[in-house]
Amino acid sequence: MNTILKNALLPAIALAVSSGAFAAGEHSGGHHGGNAVGEPGKAEDVSRTIEVTMRDNYYEPESVNVEPGETIRFHVKNEGSLVHEFNIGTAEMHEAHQEEMQMMVEHGVLKGDQINYEMMEMDMGNGHSMKHDDPNSVLLEPGDNKEIIWTFTEAADLEFACNVPGHYQAGMYGDIEFE
Template sequence: MSSFHMLTRFTFTIGAALFATVPIALAAGPGDHSHGGGHMMKEGTRMSGPMSFGMPGQAASADRVIEIVMDDNFFEPETLSVTAGETIHFKVSNQGTLVHEFNLGTPDYHVAHQAEMAMMQQHGVLMGDHINHEMMNMPMGDDGHTMSHDHPNSILLEPGKSGDVVWTFTSAGDIEFACNVPGHYAAGMVGTVDVE
């Protein structure tokens, strides 16, 4: 192969890779994307602070407890009603045979988070019915950022496990709770939160 053809193929490959990342970055929208470490993303930079619809709460000051059951591929209940300003202590259990996630966010947030979860699957962190915890601690990029899943609005659980998310809802909006493990959201593992 001539050096011209090799350079053309290399340029096309790089261009296609860059083009493929644009929709993911744009889908996140401003202010609602998070990565490991519990830091929220705002226009591509890490920051601590609330998301557009709320912020982490304290279990001791929760107004009420809601139990969430995750199964293969649905939530029980599928809809929730909360009041703006209310702090909810979600007690989440995975009664399915697969790894599932309970994640609070806007539809745009979930689209962006699905790309992160796909990367976790591609790197061998998500293994269908279990999590490779050792791989979770491996760096993802030059900044030493890992694939840990420690978001304050979310919990990732293996089958038979349970955990807690405590969230204060600050404003009404289009809010969902969803499992963003690849394929689960598309299979219908999403519910709605009605904030009054």
């Protein structure tokens, strides 16, 4: 892609990505109230840690059980050979986020097994960047691992999902069951 075109396109992506899946969720979290998806949790509230392994293209485990109000530390590691995401949200949020990630792929920010961090970090002006830094999500290259601490404020229809294009459709998602 030539530089001029790239520069012309990037601000559009930056806007799209930074508006993010989390924001989208606040609109579609819907019938359970404004914040059904939950919120970033505090380390001192963590009741337990759930280990999540990413493989190509599925998770182990493929479902988790939580209680309303519970704060969980998800320790997510990517043992596959492709980039994967772990994202907590509703099916609608995931769908919206997939379109953004499709753009990241089309513009070379996201390759099969690599994330172009430099390109993601670039300041696009107006405080926008292409950082994939929503608190409900981690995006990992093969071999990497990260944590998410999340408080499930109330019971809702939630899934954890990989929104790398095609991965969700291939079956890379799991249910979050409320007890």
